[in-house]
Structures are given as structure tokens and as C-alpha cells.
Amino acid sequence: xxxxxxILLLSGGLDSATVAGLLRRDGRVLHALSFDYxxxxxxxxxxxxAVAQTMGVASHRILKIDxxxxxxxxxxxxxxxxxxxxxxxxIPITYVPARNTVFLSYALALAEVLGVTDIYVxxxxxxxxxxxxxxxxxxxxxxxxxxxxxxxxxxxxxxxxHAPLQQLRKAGIIRAGLDVGVDYSLTRSCYQxxxxxxxxxxCDACRLxxxxxxxxxxxxxxxxx
Amino acid sequence: xxxxxxILLLSGGLDSATVAGLLRRDGRVLHALSFDYxxxxxxxxxxxxAVAQTMGVASHRILKIDxxxxxxxxxxxxxxxxxxxxxxxxIPITYVPARNTVFLSYALALAEVLGVTDIYVxxxxxxxxxxxxxxxxxxxxxxxxxxxxxxxxxxxxxxxxHAPLQQLRKAGIIRAGLDVGVDYSLTRSCYQxxxxxxxxxxCDACRLxxxxxxxxxxxxxxxxx
Numbered sequence: 493x494x495x496x497x498x499i500l501l502l503s504g505g506l507d508s509a510t511v512a513g514l515l516r517r518d519g520r521v522l523h524a525l526s527f528d529y530x531x532x533x534x535x536x537x538x539x540x541x542a543v544a545q546t547m548g549v550a551s552h553r554i555l556k557i558d559x560x561x562x563x564x565x566x567x568x569x570x571x572x573x574x575x576x577x578x579x580x581x582x583i584p585i586t587y588v589p590a591r592n593t594v595f596l597s598y599a600l601a602l603a604e605v606l607g608v609t610d611i612y613v614x615x616x617x618x619x620x621x622x623x624x625x626x627x628x629x630x631x632x633x634x635x636x637x638x639x640x641x642x643x644x645x646x647x648x649x650x651x652x653x654h655a656p657l658q659q660l661r662k663a664g665i666i667r668a669g670l671d672v673g674v675d676y677s678l679t680r681s682c683y684q685x686x687x688x689x690x691x692x693x694x695c696d697a698c699r700l701x702x703x704x705x706x707x708x709x710x711x712x713x714x715x716x717x
Numbered sequence: 718x719x720x721x722x723x724i725l726l727l728s729g730g731l732d733s734a735t736v737a738g739l740l741r742r743d744g745r746v747l748h749a750l751s752f753d754y755x756x757x758x759x760x761x762x763x764x765x766x767a768v769a770q771t772m773g774v775a776s777h778r779i780l781k782i783d784x785x786x787x788x789x790x791x792x793x794x795x796x797x798x799x800x801x802x803x804x805x806x807x808i809p810i811t812y813v814p815a816r817n818t819v820f821l822s823y824a825l826a827l828a829e830v831l832g833v834t835d836i837y838v839x840x841x842x843x844x845x846x847x848x849x850x851x852x853x854x855x856x857x858x859x860x861x862x863x864x865x866x867x868x869x870x871x872x873x874x875x876x877x878x879h880a881p882l883q884q885l886r887k888a889g890i891i892r893a894g895l896d897v898g899v900d901y902s903l904t905r906s907c908y909q910x911x912x913x914x915x916x917x918x919x920c921d922a923c924r925l926x927x928x929x930x931x932x933x934x935x936x937x938x939x940x941x942x
Contacts, residue, residue: 555783562778562823562830589829593866594822597815598787604814605787624871633862640854641818 497521498610499599502552504539506679506701507614507657510669512547514656515612517672523606524552525599529591530560535685542678555598559588576694584623584696592625596634596653603651604642616657616665618700631655662704670710677713690717722746723835724824727777729764731904731926732839732882735894737772739881740837742897748831749777750824754816755785760910767903780823787814801919809848809921811908817850821859821878828876829867841882841890843925856880887929895935902938915942 498515502508502524515522524547526540537554544552575584592615599611619626631653639650657665666676681701682691691698693716705712723740727733727749740747749772751765762779769777800810817840824836844851856878864875882890891901906926907916916923918941930937 553786555786557782558780559823559826561780562826587868588826589868590822590826590866593825593862594819597819597822598784600818601784601787601813601815624868625866627865629865630862633858633865637818637855637858637862640852640858641815641850643812643814643849646849 495610497523497550497606497608498612499523499525499602499606499608500549500612501595501599501614502526502540502544503614504536504543504679505614505681505697506662506669506674506676507616507619507665508540509543509547509614509674509676509679510665511612511614511656512543512549513669513672513674516547520610522547522549523602523608524549525595525602526552526554527559527595527598528554528556529588529594530558531588535687535689536680538689539678539680546675546678553602557594557598559591559594562589575696576692587623590625592623592630593634599653600638600642600651603638604644607644609644609649609651610654611651612654612656614657615655616660616662618661628655628658631658662700663707666704666708666710675713680714686717688715688717690715692717720835722748722775722831722833723837724748724750724827724831724833725774725837726820726824726839727751727765727769728839729761729768729904730839730906730922731887731894731899731901732841732844732890733765734768734772734839734899734901734904735890736837736839736881737768737774738894738897738899741772745835747772747774748827748833749774750820750827751777751779752784752820752823753779753781754813754819755783756813760912760914761905763914764903764905771900771903778827782819782823784813784816784819800921801917811921812848815850817848817855818859824878825863825867825876828863829869832869834869834874834876835879836876837879837881839882840880841885841887843886853880853883856883887925888932891929891933891935900938905939911942913940913942915940917942 498520500522524544615626635653639645681697683695683697684692723745725747749769840851860878864870869876906922908920908922909917
């Protein structure tokens with residue numbers, strides 16, 4: 493264990509790729525953690541692998557977990573349609589129940605196993621407009637939990653969740669990532685990615701991503717169908 | 718959704734069977750949740766199924782999750798020996814990193830999917846002498862997290878974790894369970910259960926269980942090898 497090591501939740505999307513880029517710039521030794529959770533856009537894991545490789549991570553674990561088996565989200569239940577009519581108010585049907593709580597719980601387990609106390613996630617202000625488990629209050633509550641839930645915490649070195657993008661919107665995230673050499677052609681954000689890795693351009697995640705690149709006056713290097 | 722429904726983490730051990738018995742007495746409709754997490758004593762799930770059946774639960778989900786893949790515990794890593802020399806000080810090697818945090822995260826996800834806000838766990842004072850994620854401070858922190866992490870919480874009906882055995886020792890738990898008709902011959906506590914379902918009698922879990930039955934002057938109805 494060294495203080496230079498860090499655990500990163502890596503999804504294949506642009507947020508976590510940006511966090512990886514920032515940590516690489518800082519010379520951190522990264523342990524990436526991804527989840528095969530029954531998501532319909534399962535090939536997002538191919539992009540998580542590609543990002544992990546270009547970032548030179550020290551390890552990359554992909555855990556197969558049974559979250560889809562619980563149902564209740566358009567992202568894990570093929571019977572529920574992904575909305576294509578634009579980003580609305582309230583908590584969307586694409587919310588996967590307690591997903592970030594589950595993901596961070598595994599990160600906490602990995603922190604215990606590796607003796608690494610810094611855990612990074614890519615949640616940001618545009619996510620938490622819709623999903624409860626992306627908001628600052630959630631990260632704060634999880635940090636409090638981490639201090640009492642772990643052997644590390646009991647021994648005085650509690651794991652800490654860091655969300656360095658929390659105050660940023662998508663355009664700011666992309667700008668920060670470009671500054672540290674993140675290759676966004678390796679990332680995907682679409683909830684309905686096709687088997688060739690092309691995005692739909694119509695789901696909420698695509699809309700947010702395309703609007704951000706447009707705001708920056710840059711073409712999104714990822715392919716659309 | 719009705720307020721009469723409840724989610725229960727069910728392990729096949731005597732604590733969660735006791736909670737199931739108390740909830741059955743109260744006429745609650747139970748949704749049991751168990752985990753196949755790479756535990757070496759995997760046939761404990763057969764006992765979880767037996768308890769679920771006798772308790773007449775409305776549903777029983779067994780989620781296969783990849784916790785053993787992270788390593789670091791004698792309960793999931795065959796390379797680490799289960800101690801047999803008696804219950805010691807500190808956090809034992811049988812501690813599975815962040816196990817209860819992971820389990821309760823899934824319970825939170827199920828709460829969201831079912832719209833059920835009461836979640837019951839069998840943690841108790843003898844567990845939390847050794848494991849950080851069984852202590853009252855952990856349950857309190859998780860309840861705070863549940864309020865901010867979920868759609869239910871945001872909408873004003875936060876899921877609540879209940880640990881009705883928290884103040885009890887094993888003998889008190891067994892006495893409470895016998896009062897409500899729990900059949901402890903269907904439960905197992907051993908970390909090294911053999912394929913015939915016989916307990917070792919020497920691991921910490923067996924020692925605590927046998928001492929509790931002895932304290933009550935009752936023979937443990939479960940078989941030992």
C-alpha cells in the first residue's frame with residue numbers, strides 16, 4: 493500500500509475516462525474497477541478496457557454482478573424503453589436502483605483488500621440533476637459510512653470517496669480531459685450502443701454528450717449511427 | 718406496495734432465521750434476499766432456502782455476486798485458514814471486506830424496485846464485537862445513506878434498516894426465536910460446513926453457537942461431525 497495508489501470506478505463513458513486522465517497526469521497508480529451488471533449496452537465494457545489500457549492502469553477488475561436480476565430500470569430491463577424525447581424533470585427510468593451505492597460498496601471492499609484509501613468516481617452536476625446517487629449529499633453520506641463500515645476506518649485510515657468532477661458540467665469535463673490528453677474516441681456514453689459501437693444520438697446520455705461537444709465547437713470523435 | 722411488506726437478508730444462519738420468525742409472528746409479508754458470494758460454506762444457501770420455505774416468504778431471491786473474486790477473507794479464499802483456536806480480539810480473518818455494505822446496497826436496490834421501505838438484518842452484539850459492519854454506528858450510517866441514495870428517499874419514504882437483534886447476545890436470540898417457533902435444526906452457522914451439512918464445532922461461529930445453546934441448557938438440533 494502506498495498513498496499514491498487509487499481505486500477508480502471506470503465505465504467506458506467520458507466522465508470516468510476524464511478522471512483517469514487527471515489521475516494519470518498526477519502520476520497516480522490506478523486500480524480500475526468496472527461492472528458487468530446486466531446493462532443492455534454491455535459493450536461499454538470494451539470501452540472501459542480500452543480506456544484502462546491507454547491510461548496504463550496497474551490493474552483492472554471487471555466484476556460480474558447480478559443487478560439486472562432485480563429489474564426496475566430501462567438500462568437493465570429490455571422490456572422498458574429508453575426515452576428518446578429529451579432530458580426531462582425528475583428521476584428518469586434509466587435510473588438503475590441503488591447502482592452507485594452498490595458500485596461504491598464493491599470499491600470499499602477492494603479498498604480493504606488492497607489497503608488503498610482513495611476511491612475516485614466520475615459523478616458530476618449533470619448526473620445529479622436526475623439520479624439521487626450522484627449528488628454531493630450522497631457522496632458525503634457514503635464517506636461517513638466508509639469510516640464506520642471498514643477495517644481501514646476502524647484503524648484510523650478510512651477510505652475516502654473523491655468526486656473531482658462534481659461541480660463540472662459535461663463541456664467543462666471534456667475541456668479538462670482534453671487538457672490532459674484524454675482520447676474521447678475510446679469512450680461511449682450511449683444507453684443504446686449498437687454492436688458496432690455506434691451511439692444512437694437520441695437518448696439522454698447522447699443528448700448531453702453531443703450538446704457538450706457542440707458547446708465547445710468540437711466534433712465528438714465517437715461514431716454515431 | 719404495502720407497509721406490511723419487508724425485505725430480509727437471509728443467510729441460513731440462526732440470526733436471520735430468528736428475525737424471520739419474529740416477522741412471521743407479526744404477520745409481515747417477507748421478501749428474502751440471499752447471496753451466493755463465493756463463500757466456502759456455500760451450502761449455507763440450502764439452509765437459507767429451507768428457512769425461507771418454512772417461514773412462508775412471498776419471494777426469495779439468491780443473487781450471485783462476485784465478492785470472492787476480490788479476495789482477502791478466509792470465508793471466500795481457500796488459501797486462508799479459518800481459525801479454530803477460539804474467539805480472539807480485533808477484526809478476525811473471517812471478516813469479508815465490506816460484506817454487509819454490499820449486501821445492504823442490494824437490499825436498497827430491491828427496496829427501490831419493490832417499493833418496500835423496511836429492510837431487516839440479523840446483526841447482533843456478538844457479531845459487532847469483531848466485524849465493523851455489524852455495529853450500531855454502521856447501521857445508523859447506512860440509514861442516513863439510504864435516505865439520500867434512493868428515489869424512495871428523495872420522494873420522502875426513505876428505506877430503513879432494522880436490526881432487531883442488535884442488543885442481544887446469541888443465547889437471547891435463540892430464546893426469542895424458540896418463543897416464536899423457529900426450527901434451529903434448519904439453520905447452520907459453521908464457516909466450514911461439510912457436504913453433508915455437518916458443522917465443525919471448532920470455528921468461531923460454531924463456538925459462539927454451541928456456547929449459547931449450552932447457556933440455555935438445550936442441545937443444538939443441528940448436526941456436528
